Amino acid sequence: MTQSSPPLALPPGLTRAIATLHDKDQHRLDNTVTRLHTINGRLWDTEDRVRGALLSAAQVADCKREIDQLNAERNGLAERADEVLGLLADAGRAAAPLHTETLASVVDRLSVLTLRIWHSERAAARDELARRRVPTLHGQREELCAALDALVSDVVAGRRRLPVPARFKLYGRDDAAPAEITPSRHLRRVIAFGGLSECGKSTSAEFVRRTCGSQRLKIGFLLRQAAHREGLADPYALSVRRQAELLLGELNRFSDAHVDARLFTIESVHNDASIAELKQLMGDKLQIVYLDASFALRVERSGTPAQAVAAKDEIKMSRGAHRVAALADHVIDNTGSIAYLRARLRRIAAPPTTTALRVATPYGLGLPAAVASATADFTDAVRAYGPVVRLATLTGSPGEGTWIAGWSDLDLLVIAEHEVMGRIHEALKQYRAALGGAASLGPTLVTPGELTAWRLTPRLAFAVRQVRQGSPVLYAAPDLELPTITRDELIFAGARELPQVILTMRRLRADPQQATLRQLYKHLVLACRLLLREHNQWESGPDGILASASRMPGWPALSVPSLAEISSAWRDGDTEPVLKPVSAAVDQLLTWYAAQLAA
Known part of the structure; x- marks a missing residue:
């Protein structure tokens, strides 16, 4: 009608x-x-x-x-x-x-x-x-x-x-007999990109594909496939409702054939009536994204004459492309930085969610009394800053209950708005002073926006996943939103981090004066942890990680002293007996790694 x-x-x-x-x-x-x-x-x-x-x-x-x-x-x-x-x-x-x-x-x-x-x-x-x-x-x-x-x-x-x-x-x-079509149970989430010519639809869809693993599809392709399947000569001559049903039918078939696909994108939304019908059929499973940019900027980005862009705009607007903005779940002003665009897209493609976190006091983390007291004072200080501080937690060994005095660092993660970072710096100074050299403090300060935009290092991604899975935190705002990070995403993140770890290990071995026991050992454990993730093995604790790594294909068993022996030697200053086997294990790893990649 x-x-x-x-x-x-x-x-x-x-x-x-x-x-x-x-x-x-x-x-x-x-x-x-x-x-x-x-x-x-x-x-x-x-x-x-x-x-x-x-x-x-x-x-x-x-x-x-x-x-x-x-x-x-x-x-x-x-x-x-x-x-x-x-x-x-x-x-x-x-x-x-x-x-x-x-x-x-x-x-x-x-x-x-x-x-x-x-x-x-x-x-x-x-x-x-x-x-x-x-x-x-x-x-x-x-x-x-x-x-x-x-x-x-x-x-x-x-x-x-x-x-x-x-x-x-x-x-x-x-x-x-026809029945009302509904989304397949395998069709979890679809993002439809709309906008006028050269607004950034293809660029955005490709970014989501590359970073979120989405399946990228074109609306025209889906309609042509459906028309061929149904024996239709011209699907565009059908009613917009029928077009929407054909689109959903093809999306269902594709998702049923690719059950592991969690996200699809479709381009290009040029008909406001048909996408409105598809939204009615799919509900919140379909997220419509409209990319907006001025005509002058779109001409500049296209590298083509203004008349060419205007001509394409006229065709799209005749179909209602400009009216999609009124139907969109998200309207993005794509006249700013690429960082802004990508942050918006990541939040849409992988929206953060709230989760119940396990809050514990520093005294329940197996820390020495002086360290626990200093940590409690810091927690009280940042909690007093109000809702601008979203989370404070110790990651790594304190959360795992394996912290060793004189060896382990205090790896601190604080999520807070940028405007309060100066005050957090002051609280960190007081924290270090209260520690009095009892432990080395390694703070990571990140804003909520950086997290939900997925501007994460692999280590930070792992820490966030551990927190979501129940690792204790010192303080968390009740409405804290965190990204959901899957095992596959951690595996890919680890694969990106591993080359830097290998290069650092080679640098340490090339300069014996810098090759301290602690540096070599921690990089050895980290490299083995990342390699095990690529084999979908999720061992925890340095001793368990090194033992599991010895069983990887083609790798001889590592003969490395236990963490207790190494940390004791480090504290006593007698590192030479344990440095040799650690260095030998590092050499074994580097030799094995080079051989694997040469193949």
Whole structure:
């Protein structure tokens, strides 16, 4: 139905009766009747179109298929409306005379009559016969409304019974009867990119594919695939509802064939009506993103003459591309930095969520009393800054309960807004002073925006995942949002970090004066941890990590002293006996790694 088609106005008696229903039933009926009226409008338009003298046989067949599908939907909606309208009847009057049709059937007739009046009034200016019919049609509508109100009154009072509303319509084979399409259970999330020419749709979709692993699809490709499958000559000649159903059908097929795919993107959204229908079918599973940018900037980015961009804009706007902004879940002003665009896209593609975190006091982390006291004072200080501080926690060995005095660092993570960072710096000075050399403090300060935009180092990503999985925190704001980080994402992050770890190990071995026991050992453990992740092994603790690494394919067993022996030697200053086996293990790792990549 075109945008200027008339709404369906129900008669006053029926409106008053509907108002007595529960709110949920009223809402369901309103949605159903609105859709029924919309379907009738589309049927009218399609039946007009199929009568065109210039249509090919294939186009006529397309229209016939569409008419059948719309009629099937029309009958289904009428049955759904009768389910609610039947609640108005007095069920105790089984002996009351039976009426010939249901209330929804009369509403359906009223809908068609409303459309007939509207089309006749439009034709009256050029058609004398249509002009003469208009008063008669209005009279028919008044009579039908009065009859419907009288029927409603009789039904509510129990003076009339209504027939069984089931229509049992058949369209083609019994096994081909159309049903309302719904998203497949494998179709978890879809992002649709819209906007005018050169606004950044393709760039954005490619970024989401590269960083979030999405499956990138084109709307035109999906429609052509659906048309080929359904035997349709021109899917764009179909109603926007039918186009949306074809799109969802193809998305369902693709997701069912790629069950591990968690995210899809579709480009390019140029038709506001069809994407609105797809949104109605998919709900929140579909997120519409509209990218906005000035004409001058789009011309500059395109590297083509302004006339070329304007010509493409004109085609897209004729289909309603500019009106997609009003339907969008997210409108992005793509005139700023690439950092801003990517931050918005990451939050849309992988939205952060709140989670219940496990809060513990420093005294429950196995820390010495002096260290625990200094940590508690720091926690109290940052908590006093209010909601601008979102989280404070010790990562690594304190959270795992393996902290060793004189060896382990205090790896501190603080999530806070940028404006409070200066005050946190002051709190860190006091924290270090209170520690008095009892432990080395390694703070990581990050803003909430950096986290939700996924500007994360691999170590920070691992720490966030550990926190979400129950590693204790010192303080967390109740509404803290954190990104959800999967094992696969950690594996890929570790693969990116490993080259830097290997290069650092080679640098340490090349300069014996800098090759301290602690540096070599920690880099050895970190490299082995990252390699194990690539084999989907998630060992924790240095001793367990090194033991598991010795069992990797082609790697001889590592003969490395235990962490207790190494940390004791480090504290005592007698590192030479343990430095040699650690250095030998580092050499073994570097030799093995070079051989693996050379293959």
